[in-house]
Amino acid sequence: MLQSFKMAIKSIWGNKMRSFLTMLGIIIGVASVIILVSLVNGQMTYMTEQFASMGTNQINVNVSNLSSRSVTVDEMYDFYEDNQGLFSQMTPKVSISATIKSGTETLTDTTVTGVSEQYLEMKDQTLDTGRFLQYSDILSRQKVCVAGYYVAWDLFGGVDKAIGQTLKIDGTSYQIVGVISRQDEDNMEAGGTDDVLYLPYTSAVRQTKNANVSNYVFATADMDHTTESKTAITMFLMGIFKDDDLFRVSAMSELLDSLNSMMSMMSMMLGGIAGISLLVAGVGVMNIMLVSVTERTREIGIRKALGAQKRNIMQQFVIEAAVTSSLGGVIGIVVGSIATTVIGSFMGLDATPTPGAVLISFSVSVGIGLIFGYMPASRAAKLNPIDALRSE
Template identity: 50%
Template sequence: MRSFLTMLGIIIGVAAVITLVSIVSGFSEEMLSSFESMGTNKISVNIIGRGSSRNVEPDEMHTLAKENPELIEYVTPTVSIQNATIKSGSTNITSSITGVNEYYDEIDSKNIETGRFLTYLDVEHRLKRCVIGTYISQELFGTKNGVGQTLKINGTQFTVAGVFEETAGSEDGSTDDIIVIPYTVAQKLSYNGKISSYTFTGADKDKIDITKKTIENFLYSKFEDTNAYLVISMAEAVDIINELMGMVSSILIGIAAISLLVGGIGIMNIMLVSVTERTREIGIRKALGATGWDILSQFVVEAITTSAVGGIIGIILGIFCAKVLANSLGLPSAISATSVLVAFSVSAGIGVAFGYLPAKKAAKMNPIDALRHD
């Protein structure tokens, strides 16, 4: 029991490190996968502020794209309507609406399962057409093929022109809860008809930085104020996520390391008690010819063994907890061999670091004094 209690701090610390690193890595993988599926050649532009002086017309952005065909492949305005009421017959649901142009399916790499995507005429003539995700189609019409059906968005009737291909792993509807309409219609439905967001795709992934700079130069020439806009590429977003996840991981590991430190102190205390209890044994061994090094190595090995066994139990517990949490959160289980090896090495290292002082004390004992000890 005493040995188990000695190992408890190590077990908890190692298990916490394995679990936290796995969950953070899994979350990071999920986020990065999501961004990469969107395309790392995408650039998002947000116009900040209100008033006509802070406005960019779609024609201006299209002109910019036409003037730089070697840099810009597609561009679409984006008008978002949050928490819109969607109705079909007696069925009501709430969803977000995205107003775009005919290039959105190319920009966002969306495939059409049935029907078609929005066309130039839909956008130009402000036709009430929409393309929906399979989740929306199933919820409203009881089928994944809702082409030709009608629905109302905040009271305005639309005809379903197409249904997006179902996204893998979207059983809960999270990625297929999508409705897109012409941005020209979305402007009329939104409280603020101003277009404050655009999405570009770069023609060359190797020139994304140049493309971003070109867009920024255009916006600066228009507003003469760098605070009037925000331009960010998906590649930058990926870098930011990696940096953020690294910081979070470091903080969590630091917290878990406190438990390892406590476990190490526990090992040192127990080893000191063990040295005191085994004073006569140490004296007998020395009297029979054991050197200080023999005694030192004996107690260090005992400390390492205790710590390493605690580390192994902690690794097993950590892997179990990581898999359970990953499954419950819907994240990939990202348990790396490196994190397991590091956790085991640290636990063994703690045995050396915190077992050395008691071992040194035992090695320096005078055999005569040790034999007199009761």
């Protein structure tokens, strides 16, 4: 075995260019599998983090209130109070499309949302300075708001400078009582996660001149009981609306599971497509090994004449094919790992070579060497020693 391995290395080294071209297909195939799978996994990690920042323990409820059938905020709070074992927080959510002004400065991409005093804890965010909304603000419909980091800097030139300042939301004045800590450490831009404004949902309802609140967010007390919590909300709303087309209940954790399942399928599909190039590379290995057998027919005849068994000849050529594809696999892993890091950095993803992709692609490359090297090795082993010695 050791002697066959040494002879394989000597043969590969003796035909450097041909060996490299044979390995090239393996290198490209292995590198492609690693790059594609790792980038998809990097994207999956990024999207998972984005969903986590939105709250994987949250359930979003959207209702279509009718004049004959509707649910009020008080009824939703009564339901929440009756199911404290399932839910830890709840807030009505009123979205406003508005223009923000302060002096001559104007913001048009700011996300303005009416929420309850529990919203900050639900989003797992912290305050940079000041305070968040309080129950008294909700009860008395105070004209106060909590600004995002971008709003404070863009309109007032700093976080501390924003506290106590007044801005106008579609002409209605609100006083800033707090500023949320910076959420995006890399980018702070219009329409981003720091370009937000929170005000009491009661004030937001008055601002929109709509008496009905149609969106609510629940935070589950236990992630393991998400399905049970979702069912409880569904049954409660069904009792009011009598029609499941009039409301929608969606759990963030279920959306995340669906996303992960879809991304995993995509990763396997792209890995399979890249793996086709490994099969093509296997054909290349087989062709080169057949050429090698033809070139070394006389050598095979001499070895057989000196007593070499059929299995010795077969072992030599199979090992040579396996070593060729294995070296190609190793080089492919190095190339794929470097390319993954570079491409991931360029795309802004934390993409690292996936151990599973590395192991599978290398195993496939070795397997290809063994499988596609078998036929040429078998042909060499079956050569008649006399005919082999007479070949030129």
